[in-house]
Amino acid sequence: MYRRNETVVSEPAWAMGLMWLGLPLAGAGLGWLLQALAGWLAELPWVPFKGPVELIASVADNEPVATIVSLxxxxxxxLVLAFIGAMExxxxxxxxGDVTLRRGDSTSMVNRSAVQTVFIDGKQLVLLGREAEELAREGFELGADRLRDGFLAHGYPWAAxxxxxxxKFRRWVPEDPELPGSADALLKARGKALEKGNKTDITELRAELAKLGVxxxxxxxxxYWRRTHPTSD
Incomplete structure (x- = not known):
């Protein structure tokens, strides 16, 4: 979408609408199916969300209350899943003059003059600075072509x-003598965060490593890691 010399790349309105409509409808359908199986599921000790299942089972024979509750x-x-999806x-x-990246309540801005190159790494958008440091790395579900066209339209250097x-990247192994300062300890902590799927720690530890030039x-x-200033290696 183009407006006042800016390009905004986001999920298409139809996709967001489908998510907000489709997920609640799918959830309601699943709730209706759950109603039919509630009595049997409530007796299984390993069933997740046991509280809602037991609630539905307790009113399963009381129509139309059972149907209303399950739906x-x-x-x-x-709706909760749709909200989480919208925030993500x-x-x-x-x-x-700049790039603004917004995800939910989190917003970051990168000045055009600081950007050396922009590229796609798998399903992540990456902006590199003048010292080959990462200015931004954001996962996305947007079309890569739309992102490329948007950056090229504003004169950003796109690495196809x-x-x-x-x-320049090398695989991290513990106690690597080439790592500066406390980078090894930070990578160990980040490895644990990756195992647990702790996105907050993963992001914060990436930022701490960046301060060390990693x-x-x-x-x-x-x-995998590399230093900034890789052309001077």
Whole structure:
């Protein structure tokens, strides 16, 4: 979408509408199915969300209350998932002077003059600075072509082949003597965060490593690192 010399790349309105409508409907349908199986499921000790299941089972023979309760619980669960999905969706606003990345209540801005190159790494949008440091790395579900076209329209250097410093990365192994300062300890902590799926710690530890001049990326749960200023190696 183009407006006042800016490009905003976000999830299409139809996709967001489908999510807000589809997930509650799917949840309500699942709730209705759950009603039919509630009595049997309530007796199984390993069933998740046992509280809602027992609630539905307790009114299963009381119609239309049972149907209303099951549809309401499923619909609300779908709304919660839709809200989480909306908060996780990335919105990229590109102008000739800066890039703004917004995800839910979190917003960051990168000045155009600081950007050396922009590229896609798997399902992540990456902006590199003048010292080959990462200015931003954000996961996205947006179309890569839309992002590319938006950045090119505003004159940003787009690396079609991907990360120009990819061959500078090396796999992290504990106690690597080439790592500066406390980087090894930070990578150990980040490895644990990756195992647990703790997104907050993963992001914060990436930022701490950046302060030491270390760029980190991962493939599945394996970490790879390089220094900034890679052209001087």
């Amino acid at each position: 309401a619980i499923g619909g609300v669960a779908g 969706a990335l919105v990229v606003r590109i102008t000739d 082949a991907g990360d120009p410093y990819r061959d 760029v980190v990326r991962e493939e599945e749960k394996r970490q």
